[in-house]
Amino acid sequence: EWSQKDICIRPGHAPTDRLKRSTPPPGPDSSRLPPLSFPAQTKLPNRIESSKRPPAGGGEMNKRPRDGPSSSAYGSAPKRQYGAGGYGPQQGYSEERSSAQRVADHYSARSNQTLEERENSPIIHLKKLNNWIKSVLIQLHARPGHCVLDLACGKGGDLIKWDKAKVGYYVGVDIAAGSIKDCMTRYNGDTDQQRRKKFSFPARLICTDCYEARLDEYLAEDGPFDICSCQFALHYSWSTEARARQALANVSALLRPGGVFVGTMPDANVIIKRLREAEGLEFGNSVYWISFGEEYAEKKFPASRPFGIKYKFHLEDAVDCPEWVVPFHLFKLLAEEYGLELILVKNFHEFVHEYLQKPEFTELMRRLGALGDGRQDQSTLSQDEWEVSYLYLAFVLRKRGEPPTEDRASNANRGKMFLTEGDIEYLEI
Template identity: 80%
Template sequence: MSRRPRDEPSSSYSSAQKRHNPGVAGGGYGAQQAYSEDQIQSMHVADHYSARTNQSLEERENSPIIHLKKLNNWIKSVLVQLYTRPGDRVLDLACGKGGDLIKWDKARVGYYVGVDIAEGSIKDCMTRFNGDSDQQRRKKFSFPARLICADCYETRLDKYLSEDAPFDICSCQFAMHYSWSTEARARQALANISALLRPGGTFIGTMPDANVIIKRLRETEAMEFGNSVYCITFGEEYAEKKFPASRPFGIKYKFHLEDAVDCPEWVVPFHLFKLLAEEYDLELVLMKNFHEFVNEYLQKPDFADLMRRLGALGDGRDKSTLSQDEWEVSYLYLAFVLRKRGAAPSQRRVGNTSRGKTFLAEEDIEVLSI
């Protein structure tokens, strides 16, 4: 894999400032500094996802949360279908093992750049893109791609991806909350997205629903809650179960989800996420808890048919229907869509996709070190 030096860090900005230049974020870390605590925790998260092996189709179907996974895939598919046009240039932040590549292919996108902190996941994404995965049961993907191993919440990406930008759509699925450990990381994430999206471009994503999580915590006498497939645990520092709006970053909890997640996560108060995004010219278009999202979009015939084909809600038989415990987990999440201010250009950019390839070797993966 090719290794590229990280761009020079930007200067620090305080939260008191009202406006920020999109593409410039605060709290940069110099290369000469030791890793901070939040960087170390980010590495632990990366190690957790890198260590997860690709499951065979049989193993996947035997997962205790298989219908939840299918439901999540349905929600992501609906977002992609609603907001993607043929030929779009896609920036997939926290792309993981490339589980959404097929969704982008079905949307007939023109170019794809995937970024993830976990080196093992990026390698798996490359394997899936090349059609070498056991799960790959389709023709080769129709778009060129570029894969980058980097912490997109620490690394400034606007200069590095200047030849690829602007992107029409950015996606960050089940990962934006990892940026919320510090204000600097949250700002760098939004700065990257804003700088790389075209005016009128769309940012789609999914993340934990802080309102639901805090409500569930306050409903129990203990510091943890869950069911047969998940458990959320808060530290004793939150024993009073109060979370002042003046300290919205770094509210950590431990999240365990069977056959999926076992690592620290951070609460993201969505109303504050919305306000911070507005500082980077990203305006809210949609925010719905997963239950509301499912109930609304299942009313549309095309999406109802997709749900049946995916088998997420099954056919009413006990062994093929989303369990109550899985449905409860889905209530912990929300879907959101933001749009970058400004009018879309009258003419779409016709690809300079020369940096993307239709087949990727391991040395094509670019590693941006902190």
């Protein structure tokens, strides 16, 4: 969906030979994949139906064929000049900060849900599916004793996943002060949906914008980290080239050679295809909608503005704020500039179909309950929730270089096993 004119990372620079391919190789159409099942025939929805916009928007959506999702088999870096097209050092700076703060305020304002409230969510099975995908990523790449950097850690929803991986040290960073306090509460085991025992690793929590702050300087004594994670949040860095670069510079500078960066984010190929197939600038179903501004009325995205492609995203009981398109082929090339090599990218549908074939992950899915309890003929994941999952992809990057052979320093003196509000660090930018 991205023409050759759409793929120049630094506007004004001629594309190199490696950019000549107009479209990344598509993954398999999951509607043609064989149906998956638990032993008791619990099934995934196997195709996306056209549907209706939620009540706020009205009219019937046009029917859409399947499209090709993103898929593939496979010290702080210097910051370059901003791209052209209105993203100079002065233009848009206050708007960029305002958007980041709006996102932070949105997530801070969301209160922690009780187990009962969570189970009554209209997207409970989507949330469970997302948790399964994150759990698989962590189980595949985290090892006992690993040091973890969790960017945009939010309310600490992945703390249990890291604990099950027996990691040795955890640093969580988030822009939203309310969320980071909730993360502290969850870490201390003080929520009614939380654990019976304390976490096994010491932790440190930092409140700052990890797409603006020089984390490599602030966390110099804590690194290098074995694994970095950024779940459903990296696209918030794509409002400008400077923010996108700072995000990757932080990851690269703080990962050890051979360390991995795992994450999830919107699949730009799917979103742009959906937009171009829609009659107007909006599309969605009963649980989500996406709306682009009038500046995208022609549904074209020129190379002069590869960053800052903003849209409004609403997901019932979860998200209601501006987001930014991340063309994954550009993300891959930008990551390479910071020594991060792509080893996996899969749309969520392909990810589910592949890893649900593995017995250990099938059992995990059963325990989480995203697809029911295995005793019903139909999945409890609704068709509309399954369609939302198609909007996302999972990725894994690895930092170039060989892992160090010497023993790492002990985590005994890093972080704390119990955190107070006074322990939360606020890093000014």
